[in-house]
Amino acid sequence: MQIAVIDYGMGNLRSVMNALQQVAPDHTLTLTSDPAVIAAADKVVFPGQGAMRDCMRELTERGLREVVLDTASKKPFLGICVGAQLLFEMSEEGGNTPALGVFPGQVLRFPAERMQLEGERLKVPHMGWNEVHQTRAHPLWAGIPSGERFYFVHSYYMHTPDTSLIVGESAYPFAFTVAVARANIFATQFHPEKSHAAGLKLLSNFVAWNGVA
Amino acid sequence: MLAKRIIPCLDVTDGRVVKGVNFVGLRDAGDPVEIARRYDQQGADELTFLDITASSDNRDLILHIIEAVAEQVFIPLTVGGGVRKVEDVRRLLNAGADKVGINTTAVTNPQVVEDAAGYFGSQAIVVAIDAKRVSQPGEAPRWQVFTHGGRNATGLDAVEWALEMQRRGAGEILLTSMDKDGTRSGFDLALTRAVSDAVQIPVIASGGVGKLQDLADGIKLGHADAVLAASIFHFGDHTVGEAKQLMREQGIEVRL
Numbered sequence: 456m457q458i459a460v461i462d463y464g465m466g467n468l469r470s471v472m473n474a475l476q477q478v479a480p481d482h483t484l485t486l487t488s489d490p491a492v493i494a495a496a497d498k499v500v501f502p503g504q505g506a507m508r509d510c511m512r513e514l515t516e517r518g519l520r521e522v523v524l525d526t527a528s529k530k531p532f533l534g535i536c537v538g539a540q541l542l543f544e545m546s547e548e549g550g551n552t553p554a555l556g557v558f559p560g561q562v563l564r565f566p567a568e569r570m571q572l573e574g575e576r577l578k579v580p581h582m583g584w585n586e587v588h589q590t591r592a593h594p595l596w597a598g599i600p601s602g603e604r605f606y607f608v609h610s611y612y613m614h615t616p617d618t619s620l621i622v623g624e625s626a627y628p629f630a631f632t633v634a635v636a637r638a639n640i641f642a643t644q645f646h647p648e649k650s651h652a653a654g655l656k657l658l659s660n661f662v663a664w665n666g667v668a
Numbered sequence: 669m670l671a672k673r674i675i676p677c678l679d680v681t682d683g684r685v686v687k688g689v690n691f692v693g694l695r696d697a698g699d700p701v702e703i704a705r706r707y708d709q710q711g712a713d714e715l716t717f718l719d720i721t722a723s724s725d726n727r728d729l730i731l732h733i734i735e736a737v738a739e740q741v742f743i744p745l746t747v748g749g750g751v752r753k754v755e756d757v758r759r760l761l762n763a764g765a766d767k768v769g770i771n772t773t774a775v776t777n778p779q780v781v782e783d784a785a786g787y788f789g790s791q792a793i794v795v796a797i798d799a800k801r802v803s804q805p806g807e808a809p810r811w812q813v814f815t816h817g818g819r820n821a822t823g824l825d826a827v828e829w830a831l832e833m834q835r836r837g838a839g840e841i842l843l844t845s846m847d848k849d850g851t852r853s854g855f856d857l858a859l860t861r862a863v864s865d866a867v868q869i870p871v872i873a874s875g876g877v878g879k880l881q882d883l884a885d886g887i888k889l890g891h892a893d894a895v896l897a898a899s900i901f902h903f904g905d906h907t908v909g910e911a912k913q914l915m916r917e918q919g920i921e922v923r924l
Binding site for chain 2: 466467469470473474476477504505506567572576577578579580581582583584585586604606607608609626627628648649650651654655
């Protein structure tokens with residue numbers, strides 16, 4: 456089986472490749488920016504780091520926008536961090552940056568006035584290990600207890616009016632969406648590749664997944 | 669809710685982990701890959717590697733170490749020491765580091781922080797600040813930034829400098845008290861609190877941990893978001909798990 460990890464020049468993908476290598480030693484993993492290779496893959500991982508506007512620009516300039524939208528419509532597809540945020544319609548980052556619009560909703564900045572808990576000021580970025588509460592069952596959650604901690608680093612969060620998309624939530628200090636899924640797509644705000652055993656389990660579930668929710 | 673982090677620090681020179689007091693009397697503490705795996709198994713939340721290799725001949729050894737660790741350990745890895753150019757940041761990230769620490773260069777050429785944060789994202793850039801108390805007893809406390817392993821005074825105020833680094837795109841501050849480093853008498857809690865309360869980004873407290881309670885104090889009294897320690901973990905005095913148990917007993921949220 457071919458798994459393509461989309462490289463559009465945004466951030467370091469070594470960690471994603473290392474973690475996939477660990478859970479899928481018998482599969483062919485390709486880090487690629489070639490639309491033909493992505494189109495031919497059986498599964499696609501769509502990571503992302505850095506500024507949203509740069510990510511959108513790189514995707515467009517490298518001619519990857521169409522193939523991302525196409526694979527997201529039919530193959531097992533895993534979005535990670537900015538790769539998850541890009542699936543929404545718009546992000547507040549970089550002054551209302553239009554995104555891919557696969558899912559309804561926006562990506563919002565953690566609002567400074569709400570970043571308080573019991574007298575403690577909460578830092579932004581939201582960085583570190585937070586509990587992920589599974590709001591509904593999904594094959595990618597198999598073998599992972601609800602409430603397990605995953606590693607996060609982000610200043611913007613996903614917000615969707617379509618609550619049927621939400622499969623995971625965390626609190627900081629208010630509840631926010633950290634994982635969404637629909638049909639063949641699963642996307643996480645956290646970094647499974649940096650989340651120790653639970654993260655590897657999620658990736659291994661993705662490798663085994665047939666894309667049916 | 670978000671857990672406070674415990675970060676074991678591995679000082680690496682010529683491919684080996686070492687630990688000394690104030691950069692003298694270095695003792696060999698072992699193979700970096702083996703030690704990284706041990707901390708990972710103990711529940712470390714991240715690992716920090718500080719490359720203190722003096723000779724430029726052996727500088728690339730750290731890249732091989734990071735490559736090997738990143739293939740086996742799936743938690744965030746930070747690497748610092750000797751980072752002078754954006755290209756150095758790129759090489760470390762490509763080897764498998766998730767974050768790169770910039771210390772002396774942040775002072776001598778702060779544009780590197782801005783450029784690196786622009787290219788790789790703020791999440792990849794940790795600015796390390798070495799601070800020493802310069803106020804007299806009885807005065808309001810002030811700390812000055814030092815570089816080159818604590819040898820060179822910069823004239824910069826530590827709190828102001830942390831704010832400046834945040835403005836230039838640092839994603840996190842690694843704050844080391846030069847007065848406390850190696851003394852095993854606890855963090856400089858006033859310094860940690862002054863910086864952590866001033867900035868919006870997370871602050872990692874460093875320098876001075878001698879017992880587990882010091883770690884809890886760094887969080888509760890120093891307002892740190894993460895605590896870093898080396899020697900209490902290296903020689904088997906304590907495990908990361910013990911540290912987390914103690915922190916949890918004191919009401920600090922940790923990942924167990």
